[in-house]
Amino acid sequence: MKERVILLVEDNADDEALTLRALKKNNITNTIVVARNGVEALDYLFGTGQYAGRDTSVQPELILLDLKLPKVDGFEVLRKLRADERTKLLAVVILTSSNEQQDIVNGYGLGANSYVRKPVDFQHFMDAVRQLGLYWLVLNERPFAGLRNGR
Amino acid sequence: MGEDKLGKRNLTDRLLWIGLAAAIVAAVAIAWYADKDAHESYAWNNWVAHTQSVLDALDDAQENSLAALSSIQNYYQSGDLKSLDSVSNSISKLKRQSVVLRSLTQDNASQQKRLEQFDRIERRMTALSENIIRSAPAFSQPQSIRAPEAAGLSTAVYQLFEQLYQMSAAERRLLTERTARARATSRQSTTALEIGGSIVFLWLLIVGGYAFLTTRRLTDIARALAVSEVARVTERKRVADDLRALSESERRYATQLEVVNKELEAFSYSVSHDLRAPLRSIDGFSSALMEDYADKLDEQANSHLRRIRAAAQRMAQLIDDLLKLAFVTRSEMRTEAVDLSALANVILAECQTGEPLRQVECVVQDRIMGQGDPHLLRLVLENLLGNAWKFTGKKQQAKIEFAVADQDGQAVYFVRDNGVGFDMTYAEKLFGAFQRLHAAADFPGVGVGLATVQRIIRRHGGRVSAQAAEGQGATFSFTLEVNHGGQQ
Numbered sequence: 001m002k003e004r005v006i007l008l009v010e011d012n013a014d015d016e017a018l019t020l021r022a023l024k025k026n027n028i029t030n031t032i033v034v035a036r037n038g039v040e041a042l043d044y045l046f047g048t049g050q051y052a053g054r055d056t057s058v059q060p061e062l063i064l065l066d067l068k069l070p071k072v073d074g075f076e077v078l079r080k081l082r083a084d085e086r087t088k089l090l091a092v093v094i095l096t097s098s099n100e101q102q103d104i105v106n107g108y109g110l111g112a113n114s115y116v117r118k119p120v121d122f123q124h125f126m127d128a129v130r131q132l133g134l135y136w137l138v139l140n141e142r143p144f145a146g147l148r149n150g151r
Numbered sequence: 152m153g154e155d156k157l158g159k160r161n162l163t164d165r166l167l168w169i170g171l172a173a174a175i176v177a178a179v180a181i182a183w184y185a186d187k188d189a190h191e192s193y194a195w196n197n198w199v200a201h202t203q204s205v206l207d208a209l210d211d212a213q214e215n216s217l218a219a220l221s222s223i224q225n226y227y228q229s230g231d232l233k234s235l236d237s238v239s240n241s242i243s244k245l246k247r248q249s250v251v252l253r254s255l256t257q258d259n260a261s262q263q264k265r266l267e268q269f270d271r272i273e274r275r276m277t278a279l280s281e282n283i284i285r286s287a288p289a290f291s292q293p294q295s296i297r298a299p300e301a302a303g304l305s306t307a308v309y310q311l312f313e314q315l316y317q318m319s320a321a322e323r324r325l326l327t328e329r330t331a332r333a334r335a336t337s338r339q340s341t342t343a344l345e346i347g348g349s350i351v352f353l354w355l356l357i358v359g360g361y362a363f364l365t366t367r368r369l370t371d372i373a374r375a376l377a378v379s380e381v382a383r384v385t386e387r388k389r390v391a392d393d394l395r396a397l398s399e400s401e402r403r404y405a406t407q408l409e410v411v412n413k414e415l416e417a418f419s420y421s422v423s424h425d426l427r428a429p430l431r432s433i434d435g436f437s438s439a440l441m442e443d444y445a446d447k448l449d450e451q452a453n454s455h456l457r458r459i460r461a462a463a464q465r466m467a468q469l470i471d472d473l474l475k476l477a478f479v480t481r482s483e484m485r486t487e488a489v490d491l492s493a494l495a496n497v498i499l500a501e502c503q504t505g506e507p508l509r510q511v512e513c514v515v516q517d518r519i520m521g522q523g524d525p526h527l528l529r530l531v532l533e534n535l536l537g538n539a540w541k542f543t544g545k546k547q548q549a550k551i552e553f554a555v556a557d558q559d560g561q562a563v564y565f566v567r568d569n570g571v572g573f574d575m576t577y578a579e580k581l582f583g584a585f586q587r588l589h590a591a592a593d594f595p596g597v598g599v600g601l602a603t604v605q606r607i608i609r610r611h612g613g614r615v616s617a618q619a620a621e622g623q624g625a626t627f628s629f630t631l632e633v634n635h636g637g638q639q
Contacts, residue, residue: 014432021439068424098423120430120467122438
């Protein structure tokens with residue numbers, strides 16, 4: 001059985017730590033791949049750069065995407081992965097600080113599946129992560145999962 | 152006043168034309184009259200000439216008569232028959248002259264009568280002279296002079312003279328009369344021409360002068376108009392320049408405003424993204440400490456961590472409210488009819504969901520409509536109803552009311568509660584940002600809500616005010632743009 005990966009695209013080390021903590025506390029045991037900027041994220045998804053040679057048939061079950069990123073920002077990552085056959089159907093949840101209308105509109109416009117604002121209150125953040133895991137990893141049916149199971 | 156002037160000008164114009172017409176009529180009449188007089192004068196002059204020619208003929212006749220008389224006297228003295236030939240000659244001349252005079256004086260009956268007399272005398276003379284010649288001897292002798300016949304001839308010549316004299320006298324009278332008439336009519340014609348010419352000249356002078364003055368006035372008016380037109384064009388150009396300058400400065404301001412707005416937007420964006428991240432860290436790691444080191448932390452340490460977390464969360468709330476306030480100011484507004492009653496019901500239901508155990512009597516008047524931006528008006532009601540909900544929190548029988556009232560034709564919306572109210576002394580502080588009249592411990596909040604409400608209502612062109620007494624509830628009322636409110 002192939003590993004079920006969650007790709008966390010997050011440049012802030014604190015947020016990374018807190019997110020990982022929240023995932024762990026919620027008993028989400030998936031492999032977590034962390035990309036610290038947009039370029040890393042794309043490298044992972046397309047098997048380029050530091051991820052050259054990676055089996056790109058294995059794609060993340062869920063992408064938690066921050067928007068404000070160095071180099072290539074979250075929107076650009078989203079645009080590129082939605083434009084590629086290999087990644088266009090991946091579940092992408094924008095997980096970010098702002099609730100600016102323009103970000104929300106842009107995010108959905110580029111094909112995000114969800115938009116979640118990181119709450120300051122860690123208990124609330126924990127709650128959000130728990131619900132995300134429950135929904136996207138358990139409840140929601142993924143096209144790849146069906147295909148894979150068929151084989 | 153302008154119309155009066157116009158009427159006056161019309162009147163003077165009419166007078167001008169009437170004057171001109173009168174001058175023409177006068178000129179024609181005078182010309183006709185003068186012409187008639189001239190014709191008359193001419194006729195009289197003809198008569199004068201005619202009379203003159205009659206007089207000339209009469210003079211000729213007198214001359215012949217004299218010649219005849221002299222020939223008769225010759226004969227009487229010498230008895231020479233040749234003298235009688237001269238007499239016959241004169242008589243035949245007189246006969247011809249009589250014919251001439253008869254035709255000349257055809258118009259004059261009395262002269263014709265005299266000519267008849269003249270002819271009779273002349274015939275007698277002819278007879279007498281023929282008698283003398285017939286009875287005369289073959290040679291001339293003094294004793295053979297026929298004295299009686301000669302005397303008869305002389306008498307006849309005298310009688311002829313008498314006739315001719317009378318005729319001449321009559322003609323002379325006629326001449327005097329006719330000359331006078333000719334002169335008179337000539338003078339009349341001249342006078343008519345003089346007077347008429349003077350009148351016409353005078354008329355033309357007046358009319359021409361008036362026309363000249365009018366023309367000059369018209370010229371003046373035209374010049375004035377031209378000047379005013381130039382002034383107008385100049386003014387228009389100036390206004391256009393001003394407008395261009397204004398629009399330029401407006402454009403500049405608009406550009407500046409756009410820049411400021413862009414900066415504010417960038418600032419808000421940055422704040423909403425970056426300012427919250429550290430707070431998340433503070434709260435998150437405090438929470439981690441409390442969980443992971445629970446066995447090592449005493450109650451004091453836990454309390455400190457709780458305070459840190461609370462502060463971080465309050466700061467986050469502050470940032471959110473600040474961003475909302477900024478949003479209220481910079482967001483684009485659209486105006487439409489908003490069902491405020493429906494909004495109020497939704498918001499109050501949300502409050503109830505947040506605190507399901509509270510029992511609050513909510514009275515929302517049906518179908519309250521307001522003109523404004525739906526999103527911003529929702530923020531207004533969220534804040535006002537949220538406050539009402541919050542400040543009635545310690546009341547056993549809480550009551551929140553939303554209604555509209557007509558005040559001088561303007562719709563005044565109000566939110567009334569029976570909560571803790573506030574001291575009106577501090578009412579003016581109420582709408583300032585981060586102003587609070589209650590301790591955060593009693594009622595949570597950062598004090599941005601009413602500032603937000605005021606900004607929104609101001610952007611809608613309305614007013615917001617509060618009435619309250621400590622412990623007796625509060626009423627917040629607001630209006631929207633005057634011209635919309637009055638139509639409700």
